[in-house]
Amino acid sequence: MERLTFDLATTPLRELNTFLHNDAKAGKTSHVTVLNPDGAHNIAVGLDCPIAVDVVGHAGYYAGGMNKSATVTITGSAGTGVGENMMSGKVHVKGFASNGAGASAHGGLLVIEGDAGLRCGISLKGGDIVVGGSVGSFSAFMAQAGRMVICGDAGDALGDSLYEAVLYVKGSVKSLGADAQYEPMSEADIAAVASLLDQAGLDHDPKSFKRIASKRSLYHWNADANQEY
Amino acid sequence: METKPVQFKNLSREESYGYDRKTLDYIRNAAAHGLYEIRGMGAKRKLPNFDDLVFLGASMSRYPLEGYREKCITKTLLGTRFAKKPIELEIPITIAGMSFGALSANVKESLGLAATEMGTSTTTGDGGMTPEERRSSKTLIYQCLPSRYGFNPDDVRKADAIEVVIGQGAKPGGGGMLLGQKVNPRVAKMRTLPEGVDQRSACRHPDWTGPDDLAIKIQELREITDWEKPIYVKVGATRTFNDVKLAVHSGADVVVVDGMQGGTAATQTCFIEHVGIPTLAAVRQAVNALEDLDMKGKVQLIVSGGIRTGADVAKALAMGADAVAIGQGVLVALGCNGETYFQNGAHHDAIADYNTLGTAPGFCHHCHTGKCPVGITTQDAILEQRLSPAVGAKHLKNYLKTLNMELTTIARACGKQNVHHLEPEDLVALTIEAAAMAGVPLAGTNWIPGRGF
Numbered sequence: 282m283e284r285l286t287f288d289l290a291t292t293p294l295r296e297l298n299t300f301l302h303n304d305a306k307a308g309k310t311s312h313v314t315v316l317n318p319d320g321a322h323n324i325a326v327g328l329d330c331p332i333a334v335d336v337v338g339h340a341g342y343y344a345g346g347m348n349k350s351a352t353v354t355i356t357g358s359a360g361t362g363v364g365e366n367m368m369s370g371k372v373h374v375k376g377f378a379s380n381g382a383g384a385s386a387h388g389g390l391l392v393i394e395g396d397a398g399l400r401c402g403i404s405l406k407g408g409d410i411v412v413g414g415s416v417g418s419f420s421a422f423m424a425q426a427g428r429m430v431i432c433g434d435a436g437d438a439l440g441d442s443l444y445e446a447v448l449y450v451k452g453s454v455k456s457l458g459a460d461a462q463y464e465p466m467s468e469a470d471i472a473a474v475a476s477l478l479d480q481a482g483l484d485h486d487p488k489s490f491k492r493i494a495s496k497r498s499l500y501h502w503n504a505d506a507n508q509e510y
Numbered sequence: 511m512e513t514k515p516v517q518f519k520n521l522s523r524e525e526s527y528g529y530d531r532k533t534l535d536y537i538r539n540a541a542a543h544g545l546y547e548i549r550g551m552g553a554k555r556k557l558p559n560f561d562d563l564v565f566l567g568a569s570m571s572r573y574p575l576e577g578y579r580e581k582c583i584t585k586t587l588l589g590t591r592f593a594k595k596p597i598e599l600e601i602p603i604t605i606a607g608m609s610f611g612a613l614s615a616n617v618k619e620s621l622g623l624a625a626t627e628m629g630t631s632t633t634t635g636d637g638g639m640t641p642e643e644r645r646s647s648k649t650l651i652y653q654c655l656p657s658r659y660g661f662n663p664d665d666v667r668k669a670d671a672i673e674v675v676i677g678q679g680a681k682p683g684g685g686g687m688l689l690g691q692k693v694n695p696r697v698a699k700m701r702t703l704p705e706g707v708d709q710r711s712a713c714r715h716p717d718w719t720g721p722d723d724l725a726i727k728i729q730e731l732r733e734i735t736d737w738e739k740p741i742y743v744k745v746g747a748t749r750t751f752n753d754v755k756l757a758v759h760s761g762a763d764v765v766v767v768d769g770m771q772g773g774t775a776a777t778q779t780c781f782i783e784h785v786g787i788p789t790l791a792a793v794r795q796a797v798n799a800l801e802d803l804d805m806k807g808k809v810q811l812i813v814s815g816g817i818r819t820g821a822d823v824a825k826a827l828a829m830g831a832d833a834v835a836i837g838q839g840v841l842v843a844l845g846c847n848g849e850t851y852f853q854n855g856a857h858h859d860a861i862a863d864y865n866t867l868g869t870a871p872g873f874c875h876h877c878h879t880g881k882c883p884v885g886i887t888t889q890d891a892i893l894e895q896r897l898s899p900a901v902g903a904k905h906l907k908n909y910l911k912t913l914n915m916e917l918t919t920i921a922r923a924c925g926k927q928n929v930h931h932l933e934p935e936d937l938v939a940l941t942i943e944a945a946a947m948a949g950v951p952l953a954g955t956n957w958i959p960g961r962g963f
Contacts, residue, residue: 298733322726327663327734343717343730347663362717362727368662384716385658387702403716404658406702423712425702445704500707501690502545 285310289324290317298326301351306330320360325353331370345372348389361398364391367408373481380417383410386427392481399436402429405446411481421448422458430477432485443495449474451490460499464492546780548687550877550887551838552680552773552816557788559771560822562944563937564953567923575922582918583928586833588810589671589740589763592732596763597649597671597740599833600629601914602929603823606768606814606837607653607673607744609635611688611697612775612877614894615642617886620844620902622646627903628910633673633835636686636711638700639665646899651742654731656685657711659701663734671764672731673742674724676753677713679772679815682746682786686711687776691880694889721756728761742766747792747815748785754799754811764810766835767796771816773838775887776878789815789826791947797830798949806830820916827917828932829948843909844902845884847874851896858896860884 287297297315305313306329315336318324322341325334328351336344339357348367355363358376365381367389374382377395384400386408393401396414405424415433422438424446434452441458448461449470457463466488474487525531539547568574575582589596605621612635619642625632631649638660639652652669654661666672677683688697688709698705718727728741743757744766757765769789774782793813800806813826814835826834838846849871850857860871863883867876877887885896921929924936938953939945945952946959 295733295737299736302734302736323730323733326730327666329663329667342723342726346730347666347734349663361723365717366658366661366663368664380719381717385661387662400716404712406658422716444702444707500704502708 283310284312284314286314286316288316289319289321294321294323298323301325301328301332301334305332318355318357322360325351328353328370339376344374348372358395359393363393364389364408367391377414378412382412383408386410388427390477390480392483394483396433402427402446402448405429409477409480411477411483413481413483415452418455419458421446424448428473428477430474430481430490432478432483440493440495442499443493445495447473448493449490450493451485454491454493457493460496461493462496464494466490466492546778548689548776548878549779549782549875550773550775550777551782551875552771553783553786554875555783557771557816558790558941558943558947559788559816560790560825562790562941563825563939563948563950565824565828565920565924565936566938568925572925574925575927577919577922580922581927582922583930584914584918586930588812588833589742590810591740591763591808592737592761593671593740593763594736594738595670595740597631597651599631599649601910602827602831602833602917603628603817603910603913604630604651604812604833604835605632605840606772606835607633607635607651607675608837608841609637609686609688609775610640610643611635611637611692611701611889612887614885614888614897615640615696616894616897616899617841617844617902618643619646619899620897620906621840622648622650623899623903624906624910625649627907628914630910631670634669636688637697638662639668640700644668653744655711656713656715657701658716659703659711666731666734669739671740671742672735673744673766674715674728674731674762675744676715676757677746677748677768678744678774679746679768679770679786679789679792680774681777681781682748683713684777684781684785685713686774687878689776689878689880692878692889697889721760724756724760732761740764742812744768746770746772747787747789747795750787750792750795751799751802754796755803758800758803758805758809762809764812764832765796765800766812766814767792768835769793769813769815772814773841774877788947789813789817790944793826793829793831794947794949800830820913821920823913823917824920824929824932825937827929828936829934829950832930839909840906841886843906844886844897845905846882846886847871848884851884852901853896853898860896 318338326346331350336355341360343362345353354373364372365384367386369388373392378393378397380398383391385404387406394413399417401416401420403422405427407426411430418436425444431450435454438458440461586599586602626648632647633651690706740763742764743762747769770786810832813831817834860883882888937950
């Protein structure tokens with residue numbers, strides 16, 4: 282099938298996204314290359330078919346946002362909210378990512394080869410995130426489900442108010458957030474990390490990661506106080 | 511010799527203004543539990559509201575329309591600024607966002623059925639869109655909330671408009687709450703939470719932090735929906751003048767302003783009663799902001815928070831709103847705080863169930879417990895059967911019909927062929943506070959406090 286190229290230096294973004302929502306979904310092509318993204322916001326958002334989109338350069342906010350089924354690859358860096366609310370498929374950032382990467386993702390895999398900014402994986406709801414570098418403070422804040430693999434270090438308050446998401450960190454953690462705790466790595470954890478690293482194409486020893494999950498002490502309000510709700 | 515203390519009958523039983531029985535009760539409760547009170551509904555305290563305004567009906571200087579015969583248009587268009595498919599409603603009275611979770615699936619279906627029959631819209635809530643709701647409601651507004659519970663692109667595509675919720679009047683600056691009793695298996699699954707947890711929603715959106723970011727977020731939602739659907743932005747009323755301006759700057763098609771009388775399914779009482787401004791004050795500030803930007807009529811304004819009657823609707827419209835949204839009034843129409851519920855063709859007494867909650871019909875604000883005696887704010891398999899979608903829809907349709915008739919009655923009396931022609935000039939205030947907040951003259955004077963004589 283024909284491989285199509287959209288040059289954002291000459292084509293409006295709206296034309297690209299409309300094509301991806303309609304013509305691409307109808308099967309007109311299985312591979313789209315986006316040239317000269319030049320930090321444009323909202324590239325390849327709301328995709329709903331198993332298409333491959335290569336963004337050659339840097340993307341602005343929300344690249345690959347709310348993705349379903351598609352594989353979006355960004356050869357440069359990505360702005361705030363890359364892969365936010367992804368349902369399935371894959372968003373792969375070869376460079377760095379800004380704040381809120383993978384926010385509230387329900388499924389799919391987000392790979393960031395470089396570092397990610399603040400609040401990476403905030404409100405995560407079932408997606409997987411693999412970060413080759415380090416993540417900023419408040420990452421995995423209120424993360425509900427899904428997994429995060431951090432090959433570098435983490436900033437302050439990692440996993441604050443975690444629900445059922447599980448975090449794996451190789452490097453140092455500046456501080457854990459409220460209700461987050463270290464837990465022993467089981468064989469299943471090691472296998473999970475190995476599989477996620479493999480899918481991300483990153484080479485690390487899965488046994489060198491630490492597991493962080495919720496203490497579950499914030500699940501109920503002041504449960505000792507015999508409160509009459 | 512023994513002396514007795516002198517007794518003064520009235521002075522010795524004087525209740526303190528500052529430490530009245532309610533305050534004593536509050537302190538004792540705090541001392542006993544070490545946790546703030548959480549409850550449902552909106553502010554209960556006395557606030558300046560639409561009752562403090564009256565209309566100047568037509569007389570010698572204005573010409574009225576015949577109350578029953580002459581045409582009075584109620585059609586309402588929302589989202590005309592950027593969206594290819596604006597929302598077209600038959601009446602300017604919409605159903606406010608209330609979550610499946612806070613309300614039972616039956617109630618959500620009732621809302622959809624009644625709204626569809628009346629030609630108006632319903633709104634999802636924190637917790638996502640249910641198939642029942644989408645099926646029953648012809649025009650469904652899909653909320654994008656800080657928690658993003660159940661938020662997904664398929665439902666974005668199924669929605670008729672998207673409402674980005676920054677805050678709500680009952681708790682501007684706070685996130686939602688759903689206590690464990692209501693987090694049943696279905697609710698838990700929709701929200702990706704463990705069953706039975708005391709759910710606290712985030713108060714900030716996860717992927718943007720200010721109005722400049724929001725502009726990009728709104729653009730994302732537009733790109734995803736190919737610029738078809740209107741984008742609403744909902745704010746709780748606080749610094750309304752600035753907030754409305756920033757919402758317009760961010761690219762909103764419609765701004766929803768929710769005053770402090772607006773309800774909630776569960777929030778700290780201190781939050782409900784002490785944060786935010788009354789709806790009356792918020793409407794004026796919102797309209798001023800739109801006029802200041804020359805966006806009146808281009809960006810539509812929906813007002814909510816304590817709209818109960820057709821007169822309230824008419825006053826909100828006269829002050830400059832394009833439509834209103836109703837939450838608590840809708841629940842009351844369905845039977846909230848009623849003495850009985852209607853099941854299997856007969857009324858059944860619910861008073862004992864109110865008593866179990868420590869309350870009585872007329873005072874109940876126990877939505878947070880999930881034990882609603884009339885089956886509205888519950889996820890309990892038995893209680894939710896106390897309201898059937900068809901019975902609820904019938905009552906709600908009657909309520910909306912009544913409000914609309916009252917609205918057009920007032921509009922005709924003011925000589926308006928279209929309810930959207932009602933204007934501030936048609937209103938005066940009964941109190942100085944209301945005159946100052948609403949920006950209309952005190953009745954019998956041309957004095958608007960703060961604007962000189």
